[in-house]
Amino acid sequence: MATDSSAHAHNPLKVLQHNASGEEIHAKKPPVDESTLRHKDLVRGPFWQKIPAYANIDEKTFLDHSWQAKHSITKVSKLLETVQGLASAAFMADAEEGFKHAPMSVRVSPYMLSLIDWNDPYADPIRTQFLPMGSRLFADHPKLDLDSLHEQKDAPVPGLTHRYTDKALFLPLDTCPVYCRFCTRSYAVGIDTEEVEKVNLKANEERWKQAYAYIRTRPELEDIVISGGDAYQLRAQQLEDIGMSLLDMPNVRRMRFATKGPAVMPQKILTDDAWVDALTRVVEKGRKLHKEVVLHTHFNHPNEITGITEDAMNKLFERGIFVRNQSVLQRGVNDAPETMLLLVKRLGHVNVHPYYVYVHDLVKGVEDLRTSVDTAIYLEKHVRGSTAGFNTPVFVVDAPGGGGKRDAHSYEYYDRETGISVYQAPSVKPGEFFLYFDPLHQLSTHVQRRWQDPAEQQVMVDDALAKAKARLR
Numbered sequence: 071m072a073t074d075s076s077a078h079a080h081n082p083l084k085v086l087q088h089n090a091s092g093e094e095i096h097a098k099k100p101p102v103d104e105s106t107l108r109h110k111d112l113v114r115g116p117f118w119q120k121i122p123a124y125a126n127i128d129e130k131t132f133l134d135h136s137w138q139a140k141h142s143i144t145k146v147s148k149l150l151e152t153v154q155g156l157a158s159a160a161f162m163a164d165a166e167e168g169f170k171h172a173p174m175s176v177r178v179s180p181y182m183l184s185l186i187d188w189n190d191p192y193a194d195p196i197r198t199q200f201l202p203m204g205s206r207l208f209a210d211h212p213k214l215d216l217d218s219l220h221e222q223k224d225a226p227v228p229g230l231t232h233r234y235t236d237k238a239l240f241l242p243l244d245t246c247p248v249y250c251r252f253c254t255r256s257y258a259v260g261i262d263t264e265e266v267e268k269v270n271l272k273a274n275e276e277r278w279k280q281a282y283a284y285i286r287t288r289p290e291l292e293d294i295v296i297s298g299g300d301a302y303q304l305r306a307q308q309l310e311d312i313g314m315s316l317l318d319m320p321n322v323r324r325m326r327f328a329t330k331g332p333a334v335m336p337q338k339i340l341t342d343d344a345w346v347d348a349l350t351r352v353v354e355k356g357r358k359l360h361k362e363v364v365l366h367t368h369f370n371h372p373n374e375i376t377g378i379t380e381d382a383m384n385k386l387f388e389r390g391i392f393v394r395n396q397s398v399l400q401r402g403v404n405d406a407p408e409t410m411l412l413l414v415k416r417l418g419h420v421n422v423h424p425y426y427v428y429v430h431d432l433v434k435g436v437e438d439l440r441t442s443v444d445t446a447i448y449l450e451k452h453v454r455g456s457t458a459g460f461n462t463p464v465f466v467v468d469a470p471g472g473g474g475k476r477d478a479h480s481y482e483y484y485d486r487e488t489g490i491s492v493y494q495a496p497s498v499k500p501g502e503f504f505l506y507f508d509p510l511h512q513l514s515t516h517v518q519r520r521w522q523d524p525a526e527q528q529v530m531v532d533d534a535l536a537k538a539k540a541r542l543r
């Protein structure tokens with residue numbers, strides 16, 4: 071019987087390589103292409119000093135979460151002043167026009183502004199997510215709705231959505247460390263804009279008590295997502311009070327604090343000891359009670375993961391705090407296979423579990439950011455197999471109208487020509503059909519014209535529903 075080494079000597083798949091000492095080694099694969107290791111190259115050093123307004127800001131100051139929060143930009147005029155000299159006058163005028171039509175108010179951290187490539191701001195994926203351009207806006211799809219997921223309709227008390235049997239979404243407040251253009255919750259999050267008057271979900275302990283009372287009386291509720299707004303904005307004491315109140319309920323088995331913070335202001339994890347200690351105490355108490363408490367975050371592009379992120383995620387990892395990521399698929403941000411692959415690998419590298427990639431919700435005012443269900447399916451095919459299965463995100467459509475998250479592939483019917491996909495959610499709302507609509511700008515001009523006519527819209531919808539029903543088992 072041949073030994074392993076003699077068999078290898080005759081194996082044509084073997085490639086001869088040399089190790090660092092010059093010794094011959096045999097390997098089944100050729101040397102790896104260095105570009106596939108890019109996920110390990112994280113930006114470090116004072117990258118923010120290239121912004122004139124931050125040229126004299128030292129590392130200690132830049133890592134201070136209070137400095138980041140205090141210097142976050144909340145007025146368009148301040149934003150334009152800060153990037154003055156970096157972008158052309160035409161770009162500035164375009165951004166000013168964009169904000170006039172945006173459903174979200176402005177808030178951008180110095181950290182985010184520093185990560186934008188100001189040599190080419192139009193193409194930059196971080197600029198795309200935070201700064202709307204008047205010249206890039208498209209008309210909304212006629213089926214768009216401000217609260218497309220019907221979170222308010224499924225809310226038994228204000229700020230608590232109970233849709234899935236065993237899970238509830240708790241919104242203790244309505245502010246965030248930044249405001250993202252694509253926010254699903256633009257009906258409530260942030261301050262009013264010229265376009266939208268927001269639903270009030272301010273931090274209010276009386277409202278929170280109503281939510282606790284409801285959760286306590288529903289034995290089927292085991293899993294609570296604490297979102298917002300954003301859990302980063304809760305004071306340390308508030309975070310701990312909410313966490314401990316929920317852990318005290320025998321029915322609650324799992325909790326997730328949702329925050330975009332690690333992606334937009336990792337400094338807080340490094341320097342806000344009170345907040346991180348409060349989170350740690352809730353996680354540790356949960357562990358003693360055999361209940362899971364994790365952090366859910368929201369990275370969308372590999373450029374958002376820097377050396378500062380790595381240090382922050384290492385700190386959470388050392389404390390035993392598990393982090394999962396939910397990305398939003400956006401045109402020009404992460405809709406290319408190589409970008410999504412890099413994001414997934416880089417998340418894994420910093421111990422963040424890539425959990426979901428959402429097909430962009432039907433949100434008003436950001437039609438330029440939406441992609442199609444077909445794009446999600448194409449990306450998923452490229453990502454699967456690039457890393458371990460548990461680190462491969464599930465690509466989902468959050469079914470408009472309250473169907474919940476459906477695997478993008480699981481449509482009953484998908485008409486790529488009209489852009490209508492039809493989903494069912496038997497364990498959420500049995501018997502109902504949920505429709506998702508691809509953005510008009512990805513459809514043919516003929517079909518775009520049909521969408522302008524209400525009678526034709528109905529014909530297309532009826533046709534898709536009839537075909538979906540015909541395929542049911």
Ligand code: SF4
Nearest residue numbers: 246249250253299330
């Ligand atoms: S951080 Fe989350 S909730 Fe806040 S604006 Fe961004 S997407 Fe919306």
